[in-house]
Amino acid sequence: MTFYERMMNLDRRWVYLVIGVVVVVTAIWSFAVPLYVTPEARSVYDFVDGLVPGEVLMIGVDYAPEVMAELHPMSYAITRQCFAKDVKLLLCCLHQNGPGMVEQVVAQVAEEYGKVNGVDYVYLGYKPYPGITILAMGQNFRIPFPEDYYGTPLDSLPMMRNMTNFDNVKAIINISGGSGTEYWINYANGRYNAKLAIGVTGVMTADYYPFLQSGQIFGLIGGMKGAAEYEYLAEKGGYITREKDQLWASKSMPIQTTTHIVIILFIVIGNVGYFMSKRKK
């Protein structure tokens, strides 16, 4: 085997090893990465920033633990921003393994800001069939959710007193790791004209640009970089701080940088080997 052929036929365990080592080393010796904020993430931030105390923002959280690395930072940053601004939050979860994720976020952040369940935020919980649930919420939140996640009837929650349906929330931000986004676009925006923005995983990001251009969604937070952009804006706005360890996505960005360098190098090595060995023949 020539040198060039070897270049294009490294055993995959070598690739694994190099990636593993690079990730661990970067995790230990971190550094700062400059960040460019995309307009689609900024528009979500600016919208939330423009809300006044007492207004209600709805967050639909539809992801399971497997993609929390990308989406949890978004949920935390938006929740903190809202609570800091005294904006009320209405949350629901339409992914079967996701309800615990919302509980984690909201219980923790509410404690930080001294917010009270039922007054400053309401967590509706989970129901099967995301499409049907969204449609029913568009009529009245009480159809799918007669009680909240903790079993309290909605009517006995002070925040819900004057709330009927999507008309009473300023906007919906859907943070999703799967097909949930399609339901929100089709049913909440399509049927009830609700103002909608989405936060999605890196895998899904590129697929939703048509809806951004057509105005069906007003903002898009794409994957971990999107989350880091949001955190960057929220830090500048004074809603979250590095000292309290509230920047999660930003913490991983150096690892993203080094692994991307390594992967691109591997691609280059493979291609050089491919072309050189072809030329020899």
Added chain:
Amino acid sequence: MGTAELIWNGVAALLVLCIYSFLYKDNPFYKFAEHLVVGVSAGYFAMILYYNAFLPKLINPLRAGQYWYIIPGILGLLMWARFSKKWQWLSRPTLGFVIGSGAGLAIPLYLQNYVIRQLSATMLPVGFTSWPLITNVMIIIMVFCALTYFYFSKQHTGAFGVAAKFGIWTLMVGFGAGFGMTVMGRVALLAERVIFLRDYMVQLWGALF
């Protein structure tokens, strides 16, 4: 940091390592962790379903005297006839209810959001005098060519074939973008786990020494 949390995090860290052992090859540690999560997730979902769906949507209304909920309840129970060969057909009307309502609801909305809204958003003013107008030209040509690739009633020959070819190139740029984004997504998951392990090591070190 309490001892309980330290132990819990230790369990978590150990399980993460069990999963990573799969990179070398499939092994009993990986299988153990994998099956454990299958069971735990099923149990977790069972409880969420019971507290968040069954209680508020069926049992509590019945207790409160809203007896008409018995009808969807019975329809739901009929779904379970699927497991019997003889009574399987009983589950079909219920299934029909769910599928029929799903289909009827979806038709106008799919057409509206995926077709008509997308179509009207592509009707853009074109020209060659400014950059936005030029991008509009590109968008329209690319959408046209990509649609041509998915047109099956005509052989891809001549000018039509050229359009289809340009269409598949456009699709490839889109797939490349998807791939690039996915690399970020997958690395994000790994980075988060490694940071978790690192933080746990720091915790453990602090607790022990």
Added chain:
Amino acid sequence: MRRTLPIAVVAGVGFFMLIQYFIPLEEFETLYEWALDWTMVIGCFAMALGLYSLTNMMVTKVRRKAEGWGYSLVALVGLFVMVFVGLVPHYQDSLKYGTLFMDIFEYIYIPIQAAMFSLLAFYIASAAYRAFRARTVLATILLVSAIIIMLRLIPLGPLSAINQWMVNFILTVPNMAAKRAFWLGVGLGATATALKIMLGIERGYMGRD
């Protein structure tokens, strides 16, 4: 009866759901809300169906001592522990942050699931290295587009501005056009399928006699 009734239900419910989109009458709104409500109650049972068949499969495996039954036992134990700790504290309190139920979710379920998916970071790296070769025109287009997208995470000094511009262009022009053509196809296909279901032409969902 066994085949006609479900098809009639599908057509009836489906057609109602379809026309109520066009009819803003209050009576129709009420019926529509009812139907949504009912579907959700049925959904509770339908979801439980999946849980049952999973449990059933694991139990059978353990009983027959089939290959790998030990792992199925692990899964069963996980399930029953979760249900037990979920049911024992009174009412919905077990779903609150800090209970044993939520601890298991946080320290066993989350780490394993997150770790399993993070394995994909290794796979995507190795796939990028092995398969990303500029062999054909199509492969080259995909490769270039993916690399431009990936470069956005790497600080390149003054070149970064050019890269940002290119990333933005790729995402909002060719990528957008390609995905738009794709969504148009999805919308038309889904509408056609829903229509066929409503008219009883497509009956695959009913299963076999």
Added chain:
Amino acid sequence: MKFFPSHTNLKSNLFVKALFLSLCFLLIDSSLSFAQEDLSESWFNPNRVNMLIFLTFFFAVIIYFIQRAKKGKSLFIRRIAGLDAIEEAVGRATEMGRPVLFVPGIEDVNQIQTIAAMIILGNVAKMVAAYDIPLFVPICRPFVVPVAEERVKEGYAAAGRPDAYNRDNVRYISDEQFAYAAGVQGIMLRDRPMANLMFGSFFAESLMLAETGFLTGAIQVAGTANIHQLPFFVVACDYTIIGEELFATSAYLSKEPKLLGSLKGSDLAKAIIIGLLALGAILETLGITQFTRWFFIE
């Protein structure tokens, strides 16, 4: 041209007529209700006339094509290049005497992608049956097993080799996504199939499968309508069937009226979309925005 041929079966014909008549009625009624202010008392939402027109048209087209196909009129569909790729892969496997692997995705049997995969499976079985090489079909959902078994059996019988069918080669692996992927990877590494055919609905496991297949040097042909997984198949497979091509392939192979009908209906709709697109762009450029605005639905 008669719109609804009289000798079609009564049931669907009745539905079609009812549907058509009601829609016509609504259309007429809509013109009467424009004057009303409060929508909750009117019979029709005038903002949605545009949707009604699209819907009626699209329905009519699809039903028309289905009826035509039922009558046995031939509807032209171009041959998908992916079919040649499948044949080539199977051919190479038979030359080398190595097995063929068919992976039908991880979704259940009621999903349209799985149905398409099953049709392709039947044809692959027919190709394989003539030679004595095994065809492995690992399966992720229990309900898919009987359908796959039947398709393979039919395929073998059609090729005149019902005896060559081996039941053990169609096997259920696991419902769990990653456990299933590990099982399929095991088959790839152990049995070294020469052709890996992956059709259906794939998710995160697509990359694991395609990567391992690439490693074993198999010829790989894949097809899925899950757009988020297509990049990986395109990268790691020799040929990829993209999105709707999967449905076109199954329609082409099965010649089933309901598949052909909706494919041709969508095609016609696409042609019209392209026309509207051009018209809309021209009018927008001229500064006439009413046309575009007419498409906006509230």
